[in-house]
Structures are given as structure tokens and as C-alpha cells.
Amino acid sequence: MQFLHILAGIRISHSRSFCRRSEEIRMPRSVLHNAILLDPERPDFSMTPSAISIRNGRIERVGALNTDASAIPESAKETCMERLLELREREQKDGRDRAKESQKSVGSEKVEWTDLQGGYLAPGFLDLHDHGGLVFAAAKDLAASLHASCAHLVQEGVTAFLPTTVTSSQARLEEIFEALVPVLESNASERKPSSHVVHNGNLAVPLGLHLEGPWIHAACAGAQPKAAIRNYDAAQGEAIFSRFGNWIRMVTLAPEVKGAELLLETLAERGILAALGHSQASAKQAEAAIELGARHVTHLFNAMKPLHHRDPGLLGVALSDDRLSCDLICDGVHLDSRVVRLAALVKRERLVLITDRIEVPKMRDPNLAREGEGFGAVHDDGTALRLSDGRLAGSSLSMNRAFRNAQSFGALSLLEAVAACTLRPARVLGIEAERGTFREGARADFVVLDAEGEVLQTWIAGKQVFRRTGKTK
Numbered sequence: 001m002q003f004l005h006i007l008a009g010i011r012i013s014h015s016r017s018f019c020r021r022s023e024e025i026r027m028p029r030s031v032l033h034n035a036i037l038l039d040p041e042r043p044d045f046s047m048t049p050s051a052i053s054i055r056n057g058r059i060e061r062v063g064a065l066n067t068d069a070s071a072i073p074e075s076a077k078e079t080c081m082e083r084l085l086e087l088r089e090r091e092q093k094d095g096r097d098r099a100k101e102s103q104k105s106v107g108s109e110k111v112e113w114t115d116l117q118g119g120y121l122a123p124g125f126l127d128l129h130d131h132g133g134l135v136f137a138a139a140k141d142l143a144a145s146l147h148a149s150c151a152h153l154v155q156e157g158v159t160a161f162l163p164t165t166v167t168s169s170q171a172r173l174e175e176i177f178e179a180l181v182p183v184l185e186s187n188a189s190e191r192k193p194s195s196h197v198v199h200n201g202n203l204a205v206p207l208g209l210h211l212e213g214p215w216i217h218a219a220c221a222g223a224q225p226k227a228a229i230r231n232y233d234a235a236q237g238e239a240i241f242s243r244f245g246n247w248i249r250m251v252t253l254a255p256e257v258k259g260a261e262l263l264l265e266t267l268a269e270r271g272i273l274a275a276l277g278h279s280q281a282s283a284k285q286a287e288a289a290i291e292l293g294a295r296h297v298t299h300l301f302n303a304m305k306p307l308h309h310r311d312p313g314l315l316g317v318a319l320s321d322d323r324l325s326c327d328l329i330c331d332g333v334h335l336d337s338r339v340v341r342l343a344a345l346v347k348r349e350r351l352v353l354i355t356d357r358i359e360v361p362k363m364r365d366p367n368l369a370r371e372g373e374g375f376g377a378v379h380d381d382g383t384a385l386r387l388s389d390g391r392l393a394g395s396s397l398s399m400n401r402a403f404r405n406a407q408s409f410g411a412l413s414l415l416e417a418v419a420a421c422t423l424r425p426a427r428v429l430g431i432e433a434e435r436g437t438f439r440e441g442a443r444a445d446f447v448v449l450d451a452e453g454e455v456l457q458t459w460i461a462g463k464q465v466f467r468r469t470g471k472t473k
């Protein structure tokens with residue numbers, strides 16, 4: 001019944017808007033088929049060989065192509081999808097080898113068929129916390145650094161992410177915004193749900209900035225530069241939000257810092273996600289922040305007080321309050337695998353995987369000292385990034401690795417891990433109709449995985465932007 005309903009739906013959307021978009025953009029229609037679907041919203045439908053049709057960079061329909069053609073009602077026979085189905089079945093009968101991509105036309109319409117050869121198809125990964133090269137890049141290199149991250153991330157299955165700043169002086173923050181806003185602007189159409197314009201690059205999409213600090217607690221700084229940690233000052237804050245607020249999607253803050261109430265109100269007014277983290281907050285302070293709109297917790301367990309059974313603090317509230325979603329760093333270093341399992345049991349569909357990835361330049365130029373303000377030398381010990389005193393300083397994790405770790409730790413099932421990297425972070429940002437989903441009309445951003453969970457292909461707006469050629473380790 002669902003299948004028939006989907007077919008009926010296509011006709012409506014096709015006549016209303018897709019044709020007009022087609023004229024505007026002239027993108028070929030494409031069908032990905034022979035994929036094992038990993039749909040975080042329809043577990044019952046997942047794991048079946050499926051096909052997905054794409055028009056103008058958006059999902060038009062998802063269905064099982066092997067459905068008996070006699071099940072298609074007369075009323076749906078004239079739709080494009082029906083003709084595609086017929087074509088597909090004819091070709092199957094002809095026994096043609098469709099292992100390779102080919103072009104076929106249906107009527108006057110060009111259709112590109114791609115056989116995913118039984119690969120797992122999931123929505124593209126979405127990372128809420130990626131510092132990339134922003135921590136150490138000089139001002140003149142910031143835009144290039146973001147661009148490099150966008151190019152790099154598609155290899156790890158990431159199709160959208162939040163470039164994340166660390167605690168920095170006001171001058172450095174403004175320098176970062178000034179350098180990055182033009183890059184974000186060039187992706188602006190990608191941020192608007194109503195946009196008809198498809199992505200025109202081969203890059204992961206930066207959805208807006210995540211500010212991690214500077215309004216955090218120095219006692220829970222982690223590797224955040226202590227010298228730049230400060231209370232929320234309305235004038236300084238306004239200087240940022242009035243100029244750059246449209247480009248900020250998320251702020252991680254400690255609710256106990258002076259001025260945090262005003263900050264939370266400002267974020268709520270502007271529709272920016274308030275996340276709690278790097279904090280010593282008491283349970284009462286955390287709950288007061290929730291009342292003011294905080295809805296998320298950044299890297300659960302890290303940079304916050306441990307749980308005390310009579311003084312639960314932020315961590316106790318994070319674990320016990322369903323209004324809060326929580327993300328965590330699943331690299332096996334920041335958290336013990338048992339703790340990841342505990343978090344998964346407690347937070348269920350509100351647990352999100354992030355990377356907190358930091359790229360460290362191989363040879364640190366001494367001139368970069370100012371830009372890496374207070375961050376000091378960071379080295380990769382092979383498992384994570386550390387400061388010279390051994391403190392953890394961000395991860396060298398990828399979303400793909402986090403996805404696999406969560407399963408190998410016994411914390412998440414395959415479909416739960418897909419959700420934690422796709423649908424759940426999209427929900428945190430309120431963009432789950434657009435991303436992290438196989439819903440009709442959503443962006444056709446996908447990752448194709450092999451049985452081990454390695455990324456084989458990445459697709460953005462219905463276009464293949466990455467394909468693995470050699471075997472990775």
C-alpha cells in the first residue's frame with residue numbers, strides 16, 4: 001500500500017513543481033537501483049533491494065523495484081516512474097548487463113541508471129562538530145581550509161557539516177567569520193529548505209558555523225584556550241550576532257557563566273541551537289538553561305563533571321532529561337566503549353555521533369602561534385590528538401569510523417548507527433525533512449557502504465561526488 005501511495009504522490013509533485021524546476025536546471029533524472037536500503041525512519045522497509053529515483057537533486061521516490069508490476073494501479077500507469085519501471089523490467093528480461101552506469105531515455109527524458117550492486121545505501125552523514133583546519137589556519141588561509149574540509153569530508157561519507165570554531169579572542173572570531181561567510185554564502189541555497197537550486201560542487205556542504213566557546217567554564221576547558229574563555233558580554237555578543245548571526249547554527253556554552261541567560265535568550269530569538277558543554281553546571285543551572293531553550297549537549301561526558309549520585313550536575317540532567325539530545329565522540333579514546341553503550345541505552349534515539357575532528361598542520365609554522373591562540377603544540381598519538389601535557393585535544397576521528405565503532409562497541413545496531421550519523425543530527429538542527437532521510441523531496445545526499453561499513457561512494461544532490469577506487473585500510 002505504501003508503494004502505491006508513493007506512486008500516486010509522484011504524479012502530484014511532478015505536475016506541480018518538478019517540471020518547472022527541470023526547465024530551470026536541466027538536470028537529468030536518475031535512478032539508483034540494486035541498493036540495500038538503510039532507512040533510519042523505516043526499519044521494516046530497510047534491508048530490501050530498492051531503487052531510488054532522483055530529480056533535480058532531490059529524492060522523488062523510493063521503492064522496491066522488484067515489486068510485481070501487476071500491483072501498480074491503472075491510474076498510475078502514465079506516470080514517469082511507471083515508465084521507468086517498465087523499462088527496467090524489459091531490460092531485466094533482456095538480460096542486459098547493467099553493472100555499469102549507462103544512459104537511457106524514456107520518451108524525451110534522459111534517465112541515468114546507476115547499479116549500486118547490492119551496496120548499502122544510507123543518507124549522507126551529517127557532522128555537527130568538525131573543527132577541520134580552522135584552529136590553526138592563518139587568516140588568509142581560513143577560506144581555503146574550509147574548502148579543503150568540504151572536499152575531504154565526502155571521502156568519509158559526510159555530505160553536510162557544521163564547521164566549528166574553538167574559544168578565541170573577539171578579534172580572531174571576527175576574523176574567522178569574515179573569512180568564512182563568503183564560503184557559507186556560496187552555499188546559501190543549500191541552507192534554505194525551499195531552494196530549487198541544486199548543489200553545484202563536488203563538496204560537502206557547510207551548513208553554518210558551530211561556536212564552541214568562548215562562553216564556557218575555564219575549569220572544564222578541555223583543550224580550549226583558557227585565556228580567551230570569558231563571560232557573555234552583551235555588547236561583544238551583539239557585535240557577533242548582529243553581523244554574523246545568520247551564519248551561526250549552533251553555540252556550545254556553559255549555562256553557569258555570567259550573562260548566559262541573556263545569551264540563551266539571544267540564541268532562542270535567532271533560532272540558533274543552544275548546546276550545553278564545557279560546563280560545571282549544577283542540575284538546577286542545567287534545567288534553567290533548558291527552560292531558556294537549550295536542547296542539546298556537546299560531547300557527553302567530556303569536559304563536564306563526572307556523575308555524582310547526590311549532585312547529578314549537567315551530566316545527570318543530560319542523561320535523564322528527554323528534552324536534551326546528546327552527542328559524543330566515539331573514537332574509543334575520549335570514552336570507554338562501555339560508556340558509549342551506557343549512553344546509547346539511556347539516550348536512545350537522542351544520541352548523536354560527532355567527530356570533533358581537528359586537522360593539525362604537519363609542520364607548525366612558528367608564525368601560526370597567534371592563530372592557534374593558546375592551543376599550544378598538538379600531536380597525534382595514533383589514536384587521538386593530545387596537548388603536550390597529555391590532555392585530549394580533539395579527535396582524528398571520521399564519521400565513517402565513528403559509525404563503525406558504535407557498532408563494534410556493541411552500542412548501536414547498524415540502523416541505529418545510521419540514524420545517529422544522519423537523521424538524529426538533522427533533527428537536532430530541525431532539518432530532518434531535508435537531510436538525513438529518504439523522504440520524498442529531501443536532498444538526494446547519500447553514502448554507499450560495503451558490508452564492513454567502508455564508504456564506497458558519496459552522492460550529493462543526486463550526483464556522485466566520490467567513488468572509492470583502491471582498498472582502504
Ligand SMILES: [Zn+2]
Pocket residue numbers: 129131164212356394
Ligand atoms: Zn570541539
